[in-house]
Amino acid sequence: MLQLFKFKGGVKPATNKTQSVSQPIAIAPLPSHVAVPLHQSIGGTPRPIVAVGDKVLKGQKIGEADGWISAAVHAPTSGTVIHVGQQTVPHPSGLAADCVVIEPDGKDEWIERKAVDYRSLAPETVRELLREAGVVGLGGAVFPTHGKLTPAKSVPMEQLVINGAECEPFITCDDLLMRERGEEVVRGAAIFRDLLQPQKVLIGIEDNKPEAVAAMQAAVKAVGEDFEVIAVPTRYPAGGAKQLIRVLTGKEVPNGKRSTDLGVQCFNVATAYTAWRALAHGEPVISRLVTVTGNVAKPRNYEALIGTPMDELLALGEPKADTNGIIMGGPMMGFLVPDVKVPVVKATNCLIAHSDALFPPKAPEMPCIRCGECARACPHELQPFEMYWFSRAKNFGKTQEYNIFDCIECGCCSFVCPSRIPLVQYFRFAKSEIWAREKEKKASEIAKTRFEFKQFRDEREKQEKAEKLAKAAAAQAAKKAAEAAAAQATGEAAEAVPPPAAAETSPADAVKKAAIQAAMARAKAQREAAASRNTESLTAEQQQDIQAIEARRMASGLAVPAEPKAE
Amino acid sequence: MISAIAVMALGAVILGALLGYASVKFKVEGDPLVDKIDGILPQTQCGQCGFPGCRPYAEAIAKGAEINLCPPGGAEGVQRLADLLGREVKALDAEEKPKAVAIIDENTCIGCTLCIQACPVDAIVGAAKQMHTIIAPLCTGCELCLPPCPVECISMQVITETVDSWKWKYPVVDIKTTGMTSTRNTPTGGAGGIKAA
Numbered sequence: 105m106l107q108l109f110k111f112k113g114g115v116k117p118a119t120n121k122t123q124s125v126s127q128p129i130a131i132a133p134l135p136s137h138v139a140v141p142l143h144q145s146i147g148g149t150p151r152p153i154v155a156v157g158d159k160v161l162k163g164q165k166i167g168e169a170d171g172w173i174s175a176a177v178h179a180p181t182s183g184t185v186i187h188v189g190q191q192t193v194p195h196p197s198g199l200a201a202d203c204v205v206i207e208p209d210g211k212d213e214w215i216e217r218k219a220v221d222y223r224s225l226a227p228e229t230v231r232e233l234l235r236e237a238g239v240v241g242l243g244g245a246v247f248p249t250h251g252k253l254t255p256a257k258s259v260p261m262e263q264l265v266i267n268g269a270e271c272e273p274f275i276t277c278d279d280l281l282m283r284e285r286g287e288e289v290v291r292g293a294a295i296f297r298d299l300l301q302p303q304k305v306l307i308g309i310e311d312n313k314p315e316a317v318a319a320m321q322a323a324v325k326a327v328g329e330d331f332e333v334i335a336v337p338t339r340y341p342a343g344g345a346k347q348l349i350r351v352l353t354g355k356e357v358p359n360g361k362r363s364t365d366l367g368v369q370c371f372n373v374a375t376a377y378t379a380w381r382a383l384a385h386g387e388p389v390i391s392r393l394v395t396v397t398g399n400v401a402k403p404r405n406y407e408a409l410i411g412t413p414m415d416e417l418l419a420l421g422e423p424k425a426d427t428n429g430i431i432m433g434g435p436m437m438g439f440l441v442p443d444v445k446v447p448v449v450k451a452t453n454c455l456i457a458h459s460d461a462l463f464p465p466k467a468p469e470m471p472c473i474r475c476g477e478c479a480r481a482c483p484h485e486l487q488p489f490e491m492y493w494f495s496r497a498k499n500f501g502k503t504q505e506y507n508i509f510d511c512i513e514c515g516c517c518s519f520v521c522p523s524r525i526p527l528v529q530y531f532r533f534a535k536s537e538i539w540a541r542e543k544e545k546k547a548s549e550i551a552k553t554r555f556e557f558k559q560f561r562d563e564r565e566k567q568e569k570a571e572k573l574a575k576a577a578a579a580q581a582a583k584k585a586a587e588a589a590a591a592q593a594t595g596e597a598a599e600a601v602p603p604p605a606a607a608e609t610s611p612a613d614a615v616k617k618a619a620i621q622a623a624m625a626r627a628k629a630q631r632e633a634a635a636s637r638n639t640e641s642l643t644a645e646q647q648q649d650i651q652a653i654e655a656r657r658m659a660s661g662l663a664v665p666a667e668p669k670a671e
Numbered sequence: 672m673i674s675a676i677a678v679m680a681l682g683a684v685i686l687g688a689l690l691g692y693a694s695v696k697f698k699v700e701g702d703p704l705v706d707k708i709d710g711i712l713p714q715t716q717c718g719q720c721g722f723p724g725c726r727p728y729a730e731a732i733a734k735g736a737e738i739n740l741c742p743p744g745g746a747e748g749v750q751r752l753a754d755l756l757g758r759e760v761k762a763l764d765a766e767e768k769p770k771a772v773a774i775i776d777e778n779t780c781i782g783c784t785l786c787i788q789a790c791p792v793d794a795i796v797g798a799a800k801q802m803h804t805i806i807a808p809l810c811t812g813c814e815l816c817l818p819p820c821p822v823e824c825i826s827m828q829v830i831t832e833t834v835d836s837w838k839w840k841y842p843v844v845d846i847k848t849t850g851m852t853s854t855r856n857t858p859t860g861g862a863g864g865i866k867a868a
Contacts, residue, residue, distance in 0.1 A: 197837040532839040548714035
């Protein structure tokens, strides 16, 4: 028997699990419509690839994964797309996000399902297939599973932890999954084992679920694997990844590190199940087990399609008359959904009908008396009373010094607080405020660099322009000077052949000057031709006079004889 | 006596040389205070403070200008500047506006490039006689592109909250007394998300 370790802190709330385990899993009937939010996992928001009016089949991809850390989403049933756009989603903000709404045609017609033998495929292909099938962590964090299936190069993988602890009160979906579909969970765990190559596979289940432990042990034997099924002491939050790793392996994941740095990886049992369904049956993640419990007459676990309106699913459990809301998730970490019509998503493990009798309104908050109960209860060994103090004062730098980002928001501190301070709310407030500030800071840094670059560029352009202008002015001046020089030269030797270009000018300038000279010569010739126009239609007397004058000029050596050319 | 003076003089010379060397070797380029002030300013480069950009305003503050001239920084920015400089907090000299992003109506845009020249952070793309568009993630919402546009096709759109940008609110306690029944034994004593409205 494996030696078990302990994690510090934790609480023991009433489990309230027995109500919903007496009945086997039921398949929820087809809802009136399904609204599938595109952003259901951590990472990029998938792009919709269907349009209003499109006919889709069950399992058809409707959202393309965006980036590596992102997972595709699929149509949960066959039907017609009636809306692609903003719809209220199950989020504490109550805001809307992009969804694809499908009206089922009732046929529930599958796409062609292709089963693959993952052992014959390269690990990259398997990861790609899981991403395309929309396999994400179904324990609640919905991190894309393929992103966790690359073994670290530096650290050998020692243990693979399969998390079936299910520590939060009321929730029993993993319990029922292990009881009824244990073999498939084990086969899914084998996929993860083959991809990560750990030395050991440990399946941790809280000891308040003896049926699940027995079922899993039988399943492991039936499949012929050497996985260890271990019952861990029931104590909330034993199902937290870091807590379960601590209990099973004794390894404590330090601040700022991941469990893979210590050679451990952890997956939820439902994730293993969906991974197996995706590869061995070609079924993408389009449904999940949801515990319907709380203030209902018939608490039970249902296999519900993703996108089922929560009120329709809760109606199956026949909620009592005083029900006044739905809690998604457990009572410790869940939240009251903003609208009862919001859809079931991949993170929805439990719906609890809320009533004031079941969950009496909280009494007013009292001042902190610094009793330290919260620090004793914190499973991460943080100091909630200090973090509370600084969150309340909005001194966010100090909260980070007290490692507020290690807080998993499990709610143990609020649970034990004698002053009923909603500590986790303060921590959530501080965390989101810090994130927003970091984002703003990054944006302002980008703006600053861009502004500085623009200034630099403007300056450079100005300089370049000035240089260009200076160059042009210089060229102009040189031209003028050359012209003047040329004019002078032609004046000096009006009758002689144009003088050769000045020796000191560059060849380009010489060419230019020659061209100028040629142009000037042409102009001169034209002028001369025009000048001689008045010599036509002269009388014989006048011609004689001209000839006499020409003769005189020639005799005095002023003019070159024009006739010789003709002779 | 003389030896004592000599020793002191020698010490003075050595230490003086050391200080002189240090002042050359460890010389700080620029004014570190300006950098700190610039780090607090929101870098929208909008010029609403009356200075041509955030850095010039930071320099002016370092020289004694008012700290409440930056509307995008808001009251919180004034508070942080006051903390840094040890000055008194003053009310903002303008009204605070919600963060916005400029949007070009692409049907009206005539492609004059005037807004491109006005944008301090190069967040507008386009060419002469081609439609222009704004790269929204880079837009600081400075509104400097609005006045040069000859056809008034640019408008400011307030950034609305999305699921990704939503922030948990500061916990507010209802004054109404709901009785002093202890909730310690019920699981709702937990995360409190249940009553997180």
